Amino acid sequence: MAKINNGHFGSYQGKLGAVTGRKMKGQFYIHQSITHNSSNTVPQQKVRAKFKCLSHFCGLFERLFKNSMVKARRGQETPYNAGTRLNWQAVKPAQQDPSTGEWTAVMDYPKVQLSAGNYEPIKGLVYDENTSTTLKFSWDDALGEGSALDFVNIVVFCPTYNEYVMVYRDANVTRSESEVSISIPTSWMGKDLEGYGWSESPEGRKIGATQYLGTIQPD
Numbered sequence: 001m002a003k004i005n006n007g008h009f010g011s012y013q014g015k016l017g018a019v020t021g022r023k024m025k026g027q028f029y030i031h032q033s034i035t036h037n038s039s040n041t042v043p044q045q046k047v048r049a050k051f052k053c054l055s056h057f058c059g060l061f062e063r064l065f066k067n068s069m070v071k072a073r074r075g076q077e078t079p080y081n082a083g084t085r086l087n088w089q090a091v092k093p094a095q096q097d098p099s100t101g102e103w104t105a106v107m108d109y110p111k112v113q114l115s116a117g118n119y120e121p122i123k124g125l126v127y128d129e130n131t132s133t134t135l136k137f138s139w140d141d142a143l144g145e146g147s148a149l150d151f152v153n154i155v156v157f158c159p160t161y162n163e164y165v166m167v168y169r170d171a172n173v174t175r176s177e178s179e180v181s182i183s184i185p186t187s188w189m190g191k192d193l194e195g196y197g198w199s200e201s202p203e204g205r206k207i208g209a210t211q212y213l214g215t216i217q218p219d
Contacts, residue, residue: 042103045094045103046093046094046103046105047094048103049094049102049103049104049105050088050091050093050094050105052105053091053104053105053106053107054084054087054088054091054105054107055084056162057087057107057112058080058083058084058087060162060164061083061114061164062080064114064155064166064168065079065080065082065083065114066079066080067079067204068083068114068115068116068153068198068200068207069082069083069086069115069116070207071116071117071207072085072086072116072117082116083113083114083116086113086116087107087111087112087113089111090107090108090109090111090112090113091105091106091107091108092105092106092107092108093105107159109157109159109194109212109215110212112194112196112210112212113209113210114155114196114198114210115153115198115200115207115208115209115210116207116209116210117198117206117207117208117209118208118209119146119150119199119200119201119206119207119208120143120144120145120146120150120199120208121198121199121208121209121211122139122152122175122197122198122199122208122211123139123140123142123144124138124139124140124142125137125138125139125152125197125211125213126138126139126213127195127213127214127216128179130216130218130219133183133184133185133186133188133189133218134181134182134183134184135156135181135182135183135184135193135216135218136179136180136181136182137154137179137180137181137182137195137197137213138178138179139152139175139178139179140178141175141176141177141178143175146175146199146201147175147201147202148174148175148176149174149175149176149202150174150175150199150200150201150202151168151169151170151171151173151174151199151200151201151202152167152173152174152175152177152180152197152199153166153167153168153169153173153197153198153199153200154166154167154173154180154182154195154196154197154213155168155195155196155197156182156184156193156194156195156196156216157193157194157195157196158184158188158191158193158194159191159192159193159194160188160191160192161187161188161191163185163188165182165183165184165185166182167180167182169200169204175199184218188218189218189219190217190218190219191218192215192216192217193215193216193217193218194212194213194214194215194216195212195213195214195215195216196210196211196212196213197210197211197213198210198211
């Protein structure tokens with residue numbers, strides 16, 4: 001509560017929006033009214049569930065987004081906020097748990113975007129096979145409008161553990177190399193993994209859109 005000594009408010013009394021003025025012992029005071037929104041409708045619960053899912057997922061990639069989402073920013077938007085905006089469409093509609101009544105949501109992994117841009121995609125980029133805990137990916141060395149020195153960035157995400165491994169801005173993994181092998185933890189064996197890749201120019205000024213590489217099931 002604040003005491004008023006004339007000034008702009010003068011001898012204001014009564015409620016004005018979130019501010020209330022009143023006179024006590026010959027002095028005028030103002031204080032802020034604090035209100036709480038306890039509304040918890042089903043539509044609100046669904047939206048909150050989607051936000052919770054999205055925030056958790058994008059939080060895993062916050063450091064990556066600082067570089068991979070710079071081309072997606074609008075105005076003063078941060079790369080992270082751009083990433084969350086682009087991935088809102090990748091959150092499936094919330095579903096209610098019949099036993100608890102709680103609403104939860106999950107990601108639609110084929111729609112996930114870990115990068116944003118319009119640079120030349122990696123032609124023929126695919127997951128080939130795994131040998132023990134090593135995943136092999138390959139691609140064509142066709143350049144199109146790209147460069148032989150462009151990075152081929154690849155992320156392998158494990159939804160079971162909310163972990164990922166990646167090759168990122170590696171000078172040995174470029175368009176001209178045509179393949180790369182990535183090691184994964186032994187605990188990932190037998191789990192469904194999600195693969196993503198995108199192109200990036202050597203200086204980082206040109207970035208390609210995310211290319212979904214499908215669900216990977218290492219034996």
